[in-house]
Amino acid sequence: MKLGSDDVRAIAAEARLSLTDTELAGAVRYINNFLDMVDRFKELDLKNVEPFCFAETNVCPLREDLPAAFTRSEEILADRADGTGAFFKVPRIMEE
């Protein structure tokens, strides 16, 4: 099923992207071509096929649960958009 402008605008909003009208027209074309491409999977019988996993990463590697000091907190805080002390300040979270 082809997706229309409203569908694509809603998907973009989920990804926290707002599109201009020109971008939206391009995105509708792109996503429908993309879906045409991946529709090819329907030719295959995948019922008994497991999702992919590298053999070596089948087992979760574990290491000792030891605390390690991170000494560069100041550098991380220096990158923040806004804030004071050890806090990040963000705009209003609750919608009006």
Add this chain to the structure above:
Amino acid sequence: MMELYELGVREIVEGIREKRFSALEVFDECLGRALACEGKVSALITATADTGRAHARQIDGYVAKGEPLGPLAGVPVILKDNICTHGIRTTAGSRILGRWAPPYSATVWDLLSSAGAVLLGKSNMDEFAMGNTCGTSAFGPTANPWDVSRVPGGSSGGSAASVAAGYVPFALGSDTGGSIRQPASYCGIFGLKPTYGLVSRYGLIAYGSSLDQIGPFTRSVEDMELIMHVLARHDPKDSTSVDKSEIDFTRRESKGEKPLKGKRVALVKEFQDFTLDPPIADAIKRLIRIFEEMGAEIAQVSLPTVARYAVACYYAIAASEAHTNLARFDGVRYGYTVTTAAGLRDMFEEVRSKGFGAEVKSRIIAGTCLTEPVRSEEYYVAATRVRTLIAEEFRKAFENVDCILQPVTPSLPGKIGESDEDAMKGYESDLYTLPVNMAGLPGFSFCTGYSDSGLPVGLQLVGPRWSDKNLLNMGFELEKVLGAPKIARGGN
């Protein structure tokens, strides 16, 4: 007499140890070469002249005092700008990270730096590694140093162009669907996409985490072995890193006149129906003859699922992983931000809409679409199952052959600014590279020679998982016959 910038890794290391020249002289000559070409090539986003010169002086101090030197002491290197370098701007080719200096370094940079390599700069790339021309960078395109009207390939185009033009003897890139092998081929040098898990991804700005792999560009196979000897280390900070310390990249057995006797080199049956530019088709025929003369047997493997489904499967998985990985860029903690947003959601939308370029936004939207609950089973989960079929097809093929010889791209590099109206057509040109990432295999891209128009013509060898050293051993024998890659004019 050779200029210092023309030397390879081993020659630089030996020359500095033997005090024939200093690390600072090498660095300054390489920097001079870079500056002479940058006006036309634009391979760098950031040049690190001051920190690099300071590091080179430090190496020279060790030499003067007779202190122990690392295996890459004094060798200049360029890193793709998605590899984090503590305190040095790392942009991933994006406006959203345009001024970001990471508070930590990638493991690969820690390893190279500890081995004595000296950073000359951070290289241009397609934004977040999404592209195959180096043309989606927010910092403008890089040019091919063999013909500056043409693309260098991508996404690691800046790294490949800088090694080809003689800025440095080696550089690092990352390969998610061909982003090392394709620019290596377009720029006429060697590029290795290692087996997934062999080189740590810690500190690589992620695009598709199950596909991404860091690897080197060099102008000789021996240099590539020296670099892999440093990089192939287990890293507890990367949960997908595998301990393969038994692989010794520095040991090579000499095999005499028929060095590849008993090796089985395969062509892919289904690929033979696809059209190739004549110089690439001719290179395959020539390589078949060379392999036979070296004692190898030419075989055939059939990869029908790869040929028909790999492109769709790759883009479904890459876009889905990209949409998750790029969700972290929100303007709150680091990177580009805005101060005028009325609420948090407005801030996220404004930062991301202004910070990301068109190709990145398209792939994020595609990934969001494919992983929505209503479509996930039909597309994303289906793609992960198709990926199993693809990996299994390769596994069976490698039961009977040692490696596959195949093109890297169907055509030689195109002109800068040319692009397909339909992005999916551009994606199809990645058919020869991206299946390798789907199955986590190693792929080695090498220069076979030059076309009548003077452009390099590359091919690749693909092997089973953990056969990286075998591929380089074969590459070493091929280099003896084909000759080492030449340094490009770089627009001069």
